Amino acid sequence: MKEHTKNLLHNIRQAVTVSLVLMLVCGFLFPALLNGLSALLFPHQAAGSLIEADGRPVAAEHVGQEFIQDYYLWSRPSAYHYNVYTENGDGTRNYQDGTKFPGIGSGSNNYAPSNPALTERVEADLADFLEKNPAVKREDIPTDLLTASGSGLDPHISPESAQIQVPRIAEASGLGEEQIREIIRNNTEGKLLGIFGEETVNVVKVNIEIGIAMGLIDA
Amino acid sequence: MLQLALTVLIYLIMVIPVGIYLYHIAAGKHTFADPVFDRADRVIYRVSGIRLQKGMNWKTYALALLGTNAVMILMGYIVLRIQSVGLFNPNGVGAMEESLSFNTIISFMTNTNLQHYSGESGLSYLSQMLVIIFMMFVSAASGYAACIAFIRGLAGRTKDNVGNFFADLVRIITRMLLPFSVIGGLLLVWQGVPSNFSGNVVIDTIEGTKQVIAMGPVAPLEIIKHLGTNGGGFIGANSSTPIENPTVLTNLIELYSMMLLPGACVITFGKMVRDRRREQEKSSAALTDGEKRIPNSLTARLFGREGRTVFAAMGILFVIGLSVCFWAESQGNPALAEAGLSQSMGSMEGKEVRFGIAQSAMFTITTTSFTTGTVNNMHDTLTPLGGMVPMLHMMLNVVFGGKGVGLMNMIMYAILAVFICGLMIGRTPEYLGKKIEGREMKLTALCIIIHPLLILTFSALAVGTLAGREGISNPGFHGLSQVLYEYASSAANNGSGFEGLADNTVFWNITTGLAMFFGRYLSIVIQLAIAGSLMKKKFVNDSVGALHTDTASFPLILVVVVYIFAALTFFPVLALGPIAEHLTLWM
Numbered sequence: 067m068k069e070h071t072k073n074l075l076h077n078i079r080q081a082v083t084v085s086l087v088l089m090l091v092c093g094f095l096f097p098a099l100l101n102g103l104s105a106l107l108f109p110h111q112a113a114g115s116l117i118e119a120d121g122r123p124v125a126a127e128h129v130g131q132e133f134i135q136d137y138y139l140w141s142r143p144s145a146y147h148y149n150v151y152t153e154n155g156d157g158t159r160n161y162q163d164g165t166k167f168p169g170i171g172s173g174s175n176n177y178a179p180s181n182p183a184l185t186e187r188v189e190a191d192l193a194d195f196l197e198k199n200p201a202v203k204r205e206d207i208p209t210d211l212l213t214a215s216g217s218g219l220d221p222h223i224s225p226e227s228a229q230i231q232v233p234r235i236a237e238a239s240g241l242g243e244e245q246i247r248e249i250i251r252n253n254t255e256g257k258l259l260g261i262f263g264e265e266t267v268n269v270v271k272v273n274i275e276i277g278i279a280m281g282l283i284d285a
Numbered sequence: 286m287l288q289l290a291l292t293v294l295i296y297l298i299m300v301i302p303v304g305i306y307l308y309h310i311a312a313g314k315h316t317f318a319d320p321v322f323d324r325a326d327r328v329i330y331r332v333s334g335i336r337l338q339k340g341m342n343w344k345t346y347a348l349a350l351l352g353t354n355a356v357m358i359l360m361g362y363i364v365l366r367i368q369s370v371g372l373f374n375p376n377g378v379g380a381m382e383e384s385l386s387f388n389t390i391i392s393f394m395t396n397t398n399l400q401h402y403s404g405e406s407g408l409s410y411l412s413q414m415l416v417i418i419f420m421m422f423v424s425a426a427s428g429y430a431a432c433i434a435f436i437r438g439l440a441g442r443t444k445d446n447v448g449n450f451f452a453d454l455v456r457i458i459t460r461m462l463l464p465f466s467v468i469g470g471l472l473l474v475w476q477g478v479p480s481n482f483s484g485n486v487v488i489d490t491i492e493g494t495k496q497v498i499a500m501g502p503v504a505p506l507e508i509i510k511h512l513g514t515n516g517g518g519f520i521g522a523n524s525s526t527p528i529e530n531p532t533v534l535t536n537l538i539e540l541y542s543m544m545l546l547p548g549a550c551v552i553t554f555g556k557m558v559r560d561r562r563r564e565q566e567k568s569s570a571a572l573t574d575g576e577k578r579i580p581n582s583l584t585a586r587l588f589g590r591e592g593r594t595v596f597a598a599m600g601i602l603f604v605i606g607l608s609v610c611f612w613a614e615s616q617g618n619p620a621l622a623e624a625g626l627s628q629s630m631g632s633m634e635g636k637e638v639r640f641g642i643a644q645s646a647m648f649t650i651t652t653t654s655f656t657t658g659t660v661n662n663m664h665d666t667l668t669p670l671g672g673m674v675p676m677l678h679m680m681l682n683v684v685f686g687g688k689g690v691g692l693m694n695m696i697m698y699a700i701l702a703v704f705i706c707g708l709m710i711g712r713t714p715e716y717l718g719k720k721i722e723g724r725e726m727k728l729t730a731l732c733i734i735i736h737p738l739l740i741l742t743f744s745a746l747a748v749g750t751l752a753g754r755e756g757i758s759n760p761g762f763h764g765l766s767q768v769l770y771e772y773a774s775s776a777a778n779n780g781s782g783f784e785g786l787a788d789n790t791v792f793w794n795i796t797t798g799l800a801m802f803f804g805r806y807l808s809i810v811i812q813l814a815i816a817g818s819l820m821k822k823k824f825v826n827d828s829v830g831a832l833h834t835d836t837a838s839f840p841l842i843l844v845v846v847v848y849i850f851a852a853l854t855f856f857p858v859l860a861l862g863p864i865a866e867h868l869t870l871w872m
């Protein structure tokens with residue numbers, strides 16, 4: 067019996083020490099090591115892949131943004147408006163549609179396919195899009211452009227979704243359609259090895275180039 | 286279709302070397318990296334006072350696992366409650382409330398990673414590291430340790446020694462999880478996953494607005510999240526966000542990280558059982574000299590004959606699920622087609638453009654089959670049938686499963702299949718050379734029944750009470766699906782969610798916390814008990830009366846048994862949820 071209690075006590079001590087040691091190794095040394103190695107080997111990516119223009123960071127390469135100007139390419143709808151907001155003089159922060167910005171977030175509204183709220187949102191966006199893009203026919207609008215992404219931060223749209231916006235951008239920006247198509251092509255990425263994933267257009271990068279071409283910002 | 290087939294094929298090629306490596310670690314055999322790791326292990330053993338040579342029987346092993354997990358739960362809970370201190374907290378996050386802390390800590394210790402908080406606003410970097418990353422390592426290692434002990438029991442070389450829990454725990458972390466994490470983590474950073482200690486960045490956009498972008502030690506968490514089949518994201522929307530999962534390549538890295546080790550467990554099982562057979566054959570070869578041995582086929586050599594059976598059954602279930610989900614998502618949403626939006630790309634609501642339908646379906650089925658719970662699209666927005674498959678795979682909880690648990694569950698079904706077949710054709714039920722008798726069958730039945738019991742009872746409780754119904758955010762049949770999914774995910778220790786559910790309330794925090802706790806520990810203890818009971822038995826001689834489990838037909842029997850059991854248990858409730866929703870949309 068004495069042997070038994072001794073064993074039990076030993077096991078309890080082991081449980082505590084092993085937990086503490088592993089907490090230090092896995093919970094602190096490992097992330098610190100990886101952060102350190104990353105800063106050495108891939109400093110740009112480790113710091114969030116920020117893109118500079120006008121001598122300041124204006125976007126992150128992999129994080130989408132909400133754009134509302136007609137001369138910029140539009141992103142997919144987002145329940146969190148890509149965490150893009152405006153700050154008023156009195157410090158209140160609002161999304162661009164006027165609703166309150168509650169702080170950083172991500173995700174979607176999680177509408178089930180059968181949820182009437184989903185259909186209503188798509189119908190409203192569809193009407194709005196057709197009004198601002200009179201050259202576009204309803205059945206030509208690609209699926210991705212008017213559906214919300216899972217993250218609410220999707221930086222991409224499909225090449226088709228970019229193409230149907232070209233006439234509007236050309237009219238609003240004064241740039242030639244061919245020039246805009248060229249910018250879109252420059253920021254289109256194919257599938258990995260031609261097989262994996264989908265073709266994507268990076269909206270933020272396209273818009274920075276449009277902004278530069280229009281003379282709104284410096285490279 | 287081609288990319289899905291290739292994705293699976295690459296997995297089959299990669300899982301074999303990893304399986305061999307894991308087998309070497311589990312069996313205590315020599316590996317190429319021993320000189321480095323032996324030294325590291327010795328330091329940890331010495332500091333923690335671990336006596337290596339001391340073996341444990343299944344009861345001591347289970348107690349050591351439970352005790353250690355209890356200590357870790359306590360430590361993690363304390364950190365969550367005091368995370369508002371100024372250490373590694375550049376975003377000024379406050380302390381976490383009690384019921385949410387309870388839910389979170391159970392969730393991460395049980396490897397579930399159900400999250401009722403949003404990482405970017407609810408956790409300080411101190412908690413992300415000392416609680417979340419720490420738990421991701423140790424909960425995975427605890428699961429693998431239990432699995433290895435279970436295999437040792439089944440392989441049955443000794444009567445009562447299943448190994449030393451503490452040594453297993455440390456070896457799995459230092460030899461598998463840590464080295465794989467450093468390499469995989471660096472690959473993720475190279476592709477654009479942030480890895481730093483700075484606070485969230487606010488930038489001025491080119492439209493003159495502001496944007497806040499999440500930062501922090503994302504990559505370290507991201508890699509162990511998948512490698513340990515944990516699944517809890519650094520950021521609320523998990524691996525769908527371009528911060529955690531920026532490119533198709535990171536998507537594949539994360540996908541394979543979560544698939545490799547559970548598959549490797551099956552190979553380890555096959556090889557350890559084969560080793561024991563060989564030893565027996567050697568000793569009996571002396572007696573029956575001259576008999577020719579049948580040469581093993583390639584698959585039998587790679588997976589072990591018994592491992593091949595289990596792997597094949599899991600593979601069949603996986604491919605069927607993947608096909609149904611991919612097909613359902615490709616059909617699009619008829620409600621949106623009616624509203625005038627073309628559905629030629631499939632159902633894109635809740636999915637990322639860079640992943641499209643194929644990689645989203647692949648990730649969805651993988652995360653629920655391998656009980657990871659990470660998501661690269663929002664499961665709540667999946668089409669009814671596309672969302673039913675992941676739910677079903679969590680209800681089955683045998684399609685590979687996370688950290689070895691899937692293997693242990695599949696073996697429960699194998700025992701059940703052997704028993705049922707034995708009854709039907711009048712043969713003695715035997716598995717792995719041991720007689721299956723009353724005690725094992727009782728424990729197996731108990732183990733198999735716990736899972737549906739947790740899911741269905743709690744779901745009934747939730748739809749029967751106001752506190753439960755208040756969480757439902759989608760109207761109609763989908764509301765029931767949300768509830769079912771949440772408990773299936775909790776009991777299977779998966780952790781993904783139909784995220785629309787407003788689940789950060791005392792009711793949901795407590796009930797899912799209990800489902801996770803019992804789903805994890807009751808099963809592990811019962812399964813170790815079965816192993817312990819089988820260990821004590823003598824090997825029976827291979828007779829003509831025995832049903833062979835290493836044939837080509839047994840995996841099919843296994844698949845059918847799994848489906849029949851699932852249909853008997855879950856079909857009524859699935860008919861009321863996803864199937865009813867599908868019919869209303871399409872009819």
